[in-house]
Amino acid sequence: MKLNRGGSGEHGHHHHHEALKFSNFFFMPERPRDYLVLFTRVSVLTCLIFSVSLVLRITFLSSSSASDYSSSYGLRFSAVPQKALALPPTRSLGPINISHVQFCIAGAAETWLDRSRYTSLWWRNTTRGFVWLDKPVKLPKNNSDNRFSIPVRVSDSGWTRFRFSSSRAAVRIARTIWDSYQLNLPDVRWFVMGDDDTIFFTDNLVKVLAKYDHEQMWYIGGNSESVEQDVMHAYDMAFGGGGFAISRPLAARLANAMDGCLQRYFYFYGSDQRIAACVSEIGVPFTEERGFHQLDIRGDPFGFLAAHPLTPLVSLHHLVFLDSIFPNKNPIESLQTLTKPYNLDPHRILQQVNCHDRKRQWSISISWGYSIQIYSYFLSAKELEKPLQTFKTWRSLRNGPFTFNTRPLKPDPCQRPVTYFMDGAEDVRDSGTKTWYSVGDKNYGYCGKREHSRVTRVKRILVTSMKMAPEYWNKAPRRQCCEVMDGGGRRKEKAMLIRIRKCRSSETI
Numbered sequence: 001m002k003l004n005r006g007g008s009g010e011h012g013h014h015h016h017h018e019a020l021k022f023s024n025f026f027f028m029p030e031r032p033r034d035y036l037v038l039f040t041r042v043s044v045l046t047c048l049i050f051s052v053s054l055v056l057r058i059t060f061l062s063s064s065s066a067s068d069y070s071s072s073y074g075l076r077f078s079a080v081p082q083k084a085l086a087l088p089p090t091r092s093l094g095p096i097n098i099s100h101v102q103f104c105i106a107g108a109a110e111t112w113l114d115r116s117r118y119t120s121l122w123w124r125n126t127t128r129g130f131v132w133l134d135k136p137v138k139l140p141k142n143n144s145d146n147r148f149s150i151p152v153r154v155s156d157s158g159w160t161r162f163r164f165s166s167s168r169a170a171v172r173i174a175r176t177i178w179d180s181y182q183l184n185l186p187d188v189r190w191f192v193m194g195d196d197d198t199i200f201f202t203d204n205l206v207k208v209l210a211k212y213d214h215e216q217m218w219y220i221g222g223n224s225e226s227v228e229q230d231v232m233h234a235y236d237m238a239f240g241g242g243g244f245a246i247s248r249p250l251a252a253r254l255a256n257a258m259d260g261c262l263q264r265y266f267y268f269y270g271s272d273q274r275i276a277a278c279v280s281e282i283g284v285p286f287t288e289e290r291g292f293h294q295l296d297i298r299g300d301p302f303g304f305l306a307a308h309p310l311t312p313l314v315s316l317h318h319l320v321f322l323d324s325i326f327p328n329k330n331p332i333e334s335l336q337t338l339t340k341p342y343n344l345d346p347h348r349i350l351q352q353v354n355c356h357d358r359k360r361q362w363s364i365s366i367s368w369g370y371s372i373q374i375y376s377y378f379l380s381a382k383e384l385e386k387p388l389q390t391f392k393t394w395r396s397l398r399n400g401p402f403t404f405n406t407r408p409l410k411p412d413p414c415q416r417p418v419t420y421f422m423d424g425a426e427d428v429r430d431s432g433t434k435t436w437y438s439v440g441d442k443n444y445g446y447c448g449k450r451e452h453s454r455v456t457r458v459k460r461i462l463v464t465s466m467k468m469a470p471e472y473w474n475k476a477p478r479r480q481c482c483e484v485m486d487g488g489g490r491r492k493e494k495a496m497l498i499r500i501r502k503c504r505s506s507e508t509i
């Protein structure tokens with residue numbers, strides 16, 4: 001289920017926008033009468049082109065006056081002129097960077113002021129794209145925290161003529177691919193759709209998209225973590241909240257087909273389902289990338305984020321509905337905390353590394369930049385890789401099934417891990433990092449046994465690592481290794497030093 005897709009009270013003017021059918025409009029005349037018909041059609045077209053250019057000029061004039069108005073109110077809104085669909089783009093060559101992505105964020109006027117807090121966490125001056133709202137909003141002038149840096153656009157009103165069954169906003173949001181494509185911005189290779197509460201880790205998004213040829217048709221994203229959701233909607237579909245990427249050639253076909261699809265698939269619940277159905281008509285399959293996270297779970301996402309799959313973290317979603325990822329912090333503060341290590345070593349964020357302290361018989365699992373779990377007993381690598389189930393399914397709040405295996409949280413507090421959370425990160429010269437983790441309460445209960453209290457005596461852990469090499473994710477993935485270093489001295493019991501490094505070729509965990 002995709003909540004808060006948009007405000008419920010969208011208004012818009014009924015607007016007729018019939019696409020010209022070029023295939024039937026011109027034809028090779030065979031009989032003399034046909035020449036007359038063709039001549040009439042050519043004249044009609046000439047008139048049309050003239051009037052369209054007139055409309056464009058008028059729209060242009062009115063939008064420039066709208067921006068005069070807006071600057072005095074700190075409003076960032078510009079009218080979208082009705083245009084014919086864009087011409088095929090010129091080829092975009094060279095390695096991909098973030099400027100080749102056009103973001104297409106689904107928002108609603110009613111909730112934008114609040115939701116912009118999420119977008120501003122990842123929006124940079126190199127990101128391109130828009131948040132699409134149902135109507136203009138007045139933004140406060142005070143922009144000291146970079147809140148309103150993502151430009152706002154109002155969806156073309158053409159969407160209002162389509163039928164819908166449950167969510168009217170879903171129609172508008174599905175159509176933002178049309179809105180985005182027809183702007184015809186230069187050098188756009190990918191259109192990346194997301195919700196206003198989707199957090200993108202853009203360096204990793206680029207890393208993942210770099211694997212695919214943007215000149216071909218690709219539809220890339222993630223599905224729901226809750227099997228009940230995949231059964232109800234679809235497995236082979238990119239869930240919108242996790243964000244998904246559409247290469248430019250596919251976006252071109254989709255923009256053309258979208259209005260027909262909206263007519264045919266009016267009975268679907270979400271915008272993402274409408275897009276999936278339309279992509280399927282074009283014959284393009286869904287490509288799953290496991291770093292896109294719809295986060296269709298409830299409760300504490302800790303177990304999931306502490307055992308991320310071995311792939312770059314691309315997105316997070318639904319954090320409004322989940323327990324905060326860091327204890328004693330709200331969702332926004334939590335994300336700000338995660339941003340610190342992310343900025344230092346983006347490709348390593350949440351990457352899991354497991355090792356054992358052989359002397360003390362402890363099992364240790366690090367989710368870099370986020371948390372550390374220590375178990376006072378031995379757990380195999382396979383067990384440590386499995387997320388600890390600290391959460392429930394999204395819709396029915398059950399213990400599963402999920403699209404991955406989970407380990408139940410043991411009823412005995414002594415079997416549960418002692419948890420540590422990142423509270424400091426810094427560069428070590430240019431090529432390495434230090435991150436600190438302090439013991440933090442996840443309310444997993446108290447264990448009085450000696451083995452456990454030996455662990456809880458450790459209050460703080462320092463983790464050192466080299467930054468991930470740029471080619472790390474271009475190779476066959478292999479988890480890195482960690483080793484507990486001998487701290488020595490009297491602080492030995494209270495502090496711990498762990499080094500993350502490449503595994504030796506024959507090394508096992």
Ligand SMILES: *[C@@H]1O[C@H](CO)[C@@H](O)[C@H](O)[C@H]1NC(C)=O
Pocket residue numbers: 093094096097098099100126
């Ligand atoms: C991305 O690459 C293009 C060339 O394709 C270049 O013009 C642009 O400056 C680059 N942007 C960033 C943010 O590196």
Ligand SMILES: *[C@@H]1O[C@H](CO)[C@@H](O)[C@H](O)[C@H]1NC(C)=O
Pocket residue numbers: 125126
């Ligand atoms: C973009 O932001 C970076 C810092 O985040 C700054 O160094 C750079 O000058 C900015 N570029 C522009 C064009 O504003």
Ligand SMILES: *[C@@H]1O[C@H](CO)[C@@H](O)[C@H](O)[C@H]1NC(C)=O
Pocket residue numbers: 142143144145
């Ligand atoms: C502007 O907003 C920031 C934070 O959002 C706040 O700290 C500051 O007091 C505001 N300034 C004014 C003049 O309202």
